[in-house]
Amino acid sequence: MSAEATWGLQHANPFRERICRVFSTSPARDSLSFEDFLDLLSVFSDTATPDIKSHYAFRIFDFDDDGTLNREDLSQLVNCLTGEGEDTRLSASEMKQLIDNVSSWAAGRGPNRAGPGWAGPDGTLNREDLSQLVNCLTGEGEDTRLSASEMKQLIDNILEESDIDRDGTINLSEFQHVISRSPDFAKYDSGPACGIWV
Secondary structure: OOHHHHHHHHHOOOOHHHHHHHHOOOOOOOOOOHHHHHHHHHHOOOOOOHHHHHHHHHHHHOOOOOOOEOHHHHHHHHHHHHOOOOOOOOOHHHHHHHHHHHHHHHOOOOOOOOOOOOOOOOOOOOHHHHHHHHHHHOOOOHHHOOOHHHHHHHHHHHHHHHOOOOOOOEOHHHHHHHHHOOOHHHHOOOOOOOOOOO
């Protein structure tokens, strides 16, 4: 995928603000210095250990920075992943850019023509299809939002699986234990624009 398309994916990352906050050393924690950026790249590199990667993933998911993942953190995490958080929703221009990037890449018309070309000339994958897909994936579709009871059940299930000491929160060691049982975690940590959590 081109650097332009990769940047578009990073720009659309629902955790971009948390990533900046976690890696930033500026007083306001709202920008990255070159050294901060190098630290970020180091953590998301193939050579970083799973412990380092899971430590930073935990920090990114710990929205209130209290050292545990509580119900509110888990709710914000789910909202980020489903696009329901106001600060994680794509703007109209971001949505258009994402659709344009995916469309160009899919049709093999991207800047480096590296796309697989799975959008046929007969229009089987059109702009409307992509828009509906992105809406579904980002939680913008009407029937994709979780109800309050579904959110509670989801968080209850997460805590049931992850909260080993049954204190109502997930600490770093519990999080790392869960991650160690997830072979998919290693597949999604290859870079800030590629991973599910990065």
